[in-house]
Amino acid sequence: MSSPRRPRVAIIAHDGKKADLVAFATYNRERLKRCDLIATGTTGRLLVEKVGLVVERLESGPHGGDVQIASRVVEGLVDAVLFIVDPLDKHPHDPDIQTLMRICNVRNVPLATNIATADIVMSSPLLWAGETVDVEAAI
Numbered sequence: 001m002s003s004p005r006r007p008r009v010a011i012i013a014h015d016g017k018k019a020d021l022v023a024f025a026t027y028n029r030e031r032l033k034r035c036d037l038i039a040t041g042t043t044g045r046l047l048v049e050k051v052g053l054v055v056e057r058l059e060s061g062p063h064g065g066d067v068q069i070a071s072r073v074v075e076g077l078v079d080a081v082l083f084i085v086d087p088l089d090k091h092p093h094d095p096d097i098q099t100l101m102r103i104c105n106v107r108n109v110p111l112a113t114n115i116a117t118a119d120i121v122m123s124s125p126l127l128w129a130g131e132t133v134d135v136e137a138a139i
Contacts, residue, residue, distance in 0.1 A: 005130045008079045009122075010069045011039040011047065012061060012100075016086035018046055024084075024115050025051045031122050034131070038072065040065030066096040070103045080110040080127055082118045 009032070013021035025032055025047055032053055039047055041060030047053045059065040072078045081104055083097075091097060104111040110127075112118040121127060 007035045007127045007130070008077060009035045009037055009127075010072065010078045010081045010083075011037060011043055011055075012066065012069065012082070013043045013084040014061075014086035014089060014091065015042075016089050017084040018043065020115055021082075021084045022046055022050050024118060025053065028119075028122055029053065038069065038078070040069070061091075061096065062093045064096070066093065066100045070096075070100040073100070073103050073107050073109050076107075078109060080112070080121050082112045082121065084115060084118065085113045 011021070011025075021043065029051055032047075032051075036056075037047065037053060038044075038056040038058060040058055041063070044055040044057035047055045048057075058068040069078065069081065073081065081100070083100065085097070101111060101113075103109075110121050110124075112121045
């Protein structure tokens with residue numbers, strides 16, 4: 001019998017959406033504490049400093065962080081990606097962003113690109129299926 005494991009969630013937010021992400025993470029702090037979190041550079045720092053979460057920090061998105069997360073998705077090490085995008089801003093590393101999104105679709109990994117979808121992903125019983133806690137009580 002395999003032992004239960006915590007959901008593995010990757011978190012990224014474009015600069016114009018970082019405040020929204022901090023508000024989301026603060027509201028969902030208790031759920032996020034029950035996850036193994038990885039995040040790109042500044043996003044991870046904000047989650048640690050502003051929300052008090054334990055986060056494995058990778059490079060910033062423009063320096064390869066999006067690709068690092070895509071690699072973890074390929075390796076089967078990520079259960080969900082919360083990538084809060086700013087659709088009204090240009091991003092010089094857009095090819096990396098598109099790669100991450102494509103890999104999530106190829107690997108059938110849930111990908112939330114806005115706060116509303118992130119809320120749905122975080123409250124899905126499917127994300128918590130490996131935990132031994134009562135999922136209904138957690139929602």
